Amino acid sequence: MQQPVAERAYEHTKHLILDGVVTGGQLLSEGAIANDLGISRTPVHEAFLRLEAEKLLALSSRRGAAVVPMAPDEARDVLEMREAIECSTARRALAGGGPRQEVLAELRGNVSRQRELAARGEVESFVDLDGDFHAGLIRASRNVAALHFHDLLRDRQHRLRWQLLQVGPAEIAMALADHELMLAAIEQGDADEFCRLVGVHVRRHRGIL
Helix, strand or coil, rough: CCCCHHHHHHHHHHHHCCCCCCCCCEEEEEHHHHHHHHHHHHHHHHHHHHHHHHCCEEECCCCEECCCCCCHHHHHHHHHHHHHHHHHHHHCCCCCCCHHHHHHHHHHHHHHHHHHHHCCHHHHHHHHHHHHHHHHHHHHHHHHHHHHHHHHHHHHHHHHHHHHHHHHHHHHHHHHHHHHHHHHHHHCHHHHHHHHHHHHHHHHHHHHC
């Protein structure tokens, strides 16, 4: 079934914002988005209203649609909550001998693909795998409340990852190195070491902001 045009406009514009194609303060044109997608301006306007409700766009009659920058306080809040969720779920997931073999296989495969993408400098795909890696133990914990809060933070985390990893190739290399150490801690069932590494990972991100 073909996706409704308003939904297409929403997803397209949202990805432009979350992936850093358009940056904070930049203006977006309903007409330009409509032309890009080959649709009328009405569904684009509907999409812009949804994005305003999500605090990703600021609409005004004078300026039009401006991308809302991610404030430093918001970025710190996202990182703080991410650390809390990842550590609490890791302790559950790693209790009793560590995660199931299929979870380990998934995480190992993820890190292996990260190495390939980092070597090729493919930032977009690396960012997606970064998010999947950090979500792996949260899913494995089967903590429904944690999964819910993680889902609520997902868009902000994705946008923040793009900002952090676009700083330069060195940031991707450091992120990969952190993930390899985290994977080793997971393989050993060491929740304390995993949480320590998550803390180091998050503090480095805070230092970039």
